[in-house]
Each structure stands twice: as structure tokens, then as C-alpha cells.
Amino acid sequence: MNPLCFRSGRSVIAASRVIEVLEDMGLIDPEGSRAWPLPPETDRELARVDWPRVGAPHTGSRDGAVPARVMKELEAMAGSGDDGRLEEVLDRLAWYAPIHFSGERWGVYIEEHAVITLAGRIGARLPAGRITDQATAQDAIRSALYTLYFHEAFHHYVESFAIRVELVEKTSRYVPYHHRVYSRPTGDDEPVEEALACAEMLRRQKKESGLKAIHRDIRRATRGLLEDWIPTLPGGYRKGLDLEQEARFKEAQNRVSSQIQAGTSVSSGDEARWRLIRRELYRGICDCRRNTYLVGTWGSPLILRNLCHPVTG
Ligand SMILES: [Zn+2]
Numbered sequence: 234m235n236p237l238c239f240r241s242g243r244s245v246i247a248a249s250r251v252i253e254v255l256e257d258m259g260l261i262d263p264e265g266s267r268a269w270p271l272p273p274e275t276d277r278e279l280a281r282v283d284w285p286r287v288g289a290p291h292t293g294s295r296d297g298a299v300p301a302r303v304m305k306e307l308e309a310m311a312g313s314g315d316d317g318r319l320e321e322v323l324d325r326l327a328w329y330a331p332i333h334f335s336g337e338r339w340g341v342y343i344e345e346h347a348v349i350t351l352a353g354r355i356g357a358r359l360p361a362g363r364i365t366d367q368a369t370a371q372d373a374i375r376s377a378l379y380t381l382y383f384h385e386a387f388h389h390y391v392e393s394f395a396i397r398v399e400l401v402e403k404t405s406r407y408v409p410y411h412h413r414v415y416s417r418p419t420g421d422d423e424p425v426e427e428a429l430a431c432a433e434m435l436r437r438q439k440k441e442s443g444l445k446a447i448h449r450d451i452r453r454a455t456r457g458l459l460e461d462w463i464p465t466l467p468g469g470y471r472k473g474l475d476l477e478q479e480a481r482f483k484e485a486q487n488r489v490s491s492q493i494q495a496g497t498s499v500s501s502g503d504e505a506r507w508r509l510i511r512r513e514l515y516r517g518i519c520d521c522r523r524n525t526y527l528v529g530t531w532g533s534p535l536i537l538r539n540l541c542h543p544v545t546g
Pocket residue numbers: 323324384385388427430
């Protein structure tokens with residue numbers, strides 16, 4: 234594989250190259266404890282999300298109706314009036330497996346029932362019965378998938394920042410940060426990384442070109458759901474709405490940058506220095522979209538396979 238791949242005019246590095254260097258530096262920690270689940274066991278069906286298909290317009294290239302059993306689930310969830318079902322969706326049913334812990338199996342993993350649950354709750358914000366329409370159900374599923382991806386992809390951007398700092402400083406930054414800062418919040422609003430990841434779910438709704446194909450009512454319903462849901466989440470997650478605006482987002486990102494470099498939540502007082510290089514350092518270092526997987530239920534084949542292509546290595 235070409236070590237340098239180009240996507241959307243931006244370069245990403247083949248993960249194998251990054252892993253090789255991190256391994257040489259002794260920075261990969263496969264046995265280490267981590268806050269997020271491991272990549273799924275092999276008895277669960279796994280497929281790469283096919284983003285061009287997820288973001289395809291209604292005409293032409295969209296294929297595959299939403300299966301009847303999923304339609305039934307969406308209807309049931311849209312009618313239940315219970316957002317409590319979303320409790321475990323972030324970082325449990327959809328999660329990021331960092332390169333430092335998972336090596337070649339790094340990536341964003343999203344259980345398909347997390348997508349269906351979120352889509353059902355989006356459907357609950359539409360006029361009664363609307364989710365029974367095929368095109369609406371397809372849009373709700375696509376919107377849910379993008380929204381979960383935005384959150385988990387941000388965790389890759391944080392790891393990308395840490396990797397760049399490690400390469401320059403020749404010392405471990407990500408694993409100590411993960412253990413000492415991320416996993417040990419010292420206040421109700423931490424981890425700050427989660428507030429930023431939640432803010433990304435809202436911020437990228439406006440930027441993502443694939444969402445343009447999704448009906449505006451679904452986009453509005455998704456936004457309404459996020460605005461109601463995020464403040465009910467624990468710790469740092471619930472501060473996501475506060476960081477939606479650019480200035481607040483950047484300020485919090487600068488704080489996380491210092492937390493990673495210092496390995497402590499204590500403010501260094503000179504966090505503004507990151508503003509000169511923030512944008513470059515947080516770019517995804519590897520192709521996070523290509524490494525996004527839909528995960529099936531134990532022992533059952535994937536239902537939403539029309540949004541994926543098989544894992545070929
Ligand atoms: Zn998260």
C-alpha cells in the first residue's frame with residue numbers, strides 16, 4: 234500500500250507506518266487498560282462503512298431498502314418517547330479503538346443496533362408515523378451513522394495530536410494522558426475531550442457534504458435530539474453544547490492539548506500557545522473514515538449490510 238494516501242485533498246499516512254514507528258519507540262501498549270472497549274471479538278460480523286453510499290443522493294446510486302424488521306424497530310422506538318435507551322450509545326456501543334492500544338485493529342466501531350436506536354429517537358421527533366416511510370427511515374439511519382462517527386472520529390484527532398507530540402518529543406504522551414487525565418476526571422465537567430467530541434456531533438452537521446443528501450426535516454430532528462440529549466449525559470459529555478461555538482471549542486481544544494503534553498488536568502496557564510498549530514496537529518493522521526466499521530450482534534449477520542462493504546484486510 235502507498236504509505237501516503239490522499240483523500241479530499243488531504244494526506245493521511247498508512248496506519249502500518251505509524252504503528253511501525255510507535256512500536257520502535259515502545260509506545261504501543263496492547264495489554265494496557267483503557268477506558269473504551271476493545272475491538273470486537275471475531276464471532277461478530279464486521280464490515281467497513283461505505284461512506285460514498287451512506288452519503289449518496291436519493292436518486293440513482295442508493296440501493297437497498299431498510300429491512301422490515303428494522304422498520305419495525307424504528308417504529309417502536311419512535312413511539313416509545315424514551316431517550317433513556319441512548320444511555321450507552323456513546324463510547325460503549327459506538328467507540329474508538331486507539332492505535333496505541335489496538336495497533337492494526339484501531340478504528341471506529343459502531344454497533345448497528347446503536348445506529349438503529351439513535352435513528353429511532355430521531356424518528357420520534359418527526360410527525361407521527363413519518364418514520365414508517367422508507368425514504369425517511371433511510372435518512373434517519375444515515376443521519377444516526379454520521380452523528381456517531383463525528384463523535385468517535387474526534388477521539389482519533391486527539392490521538393493524532395498526541396502522536397505528533399510524541400514524534401517530536403520522543404516520549405510517551407497518549408497512554409499517560411489516557412490513564413492519568415482522561416480516566417481520572419478531577420471535576421464534574423471532565424473529561425474535556427468528551428465535551429469536544431459531543432460538540433463535534435453538532436458542529437459537523439453543518440460541514441459534512443454527505444449530509445446534504447438527507448432531508449432537512451431529519452437534519453432538524455437530529456439537531457433537536459442532540460440539543461436535548463447531550464445535557465443529560467454524564468461528566469464532560471454534557472458540556473458539549475457549550476463548546477459548539479468556534480471560540481469556546483478552540484479554547485477547550487487548547488486545554489486538552491496541554492493536558493496531553495503535561496499528563497495532568499492542572500492548567501498550565503499558557504494554553505493559548507497552541508492556537509498557532511492547533512489546526513495542523515489535530516488533523517486525522519490516518520484514514521479514520523476507511524477504518525470505520527459496523528458491528529453486528531453476536532451470532533447474527535449484519536442487517537444494514539447495504540451501507541457497508543466487506544472487510545478485505
Ligand atoms: Zn467519546
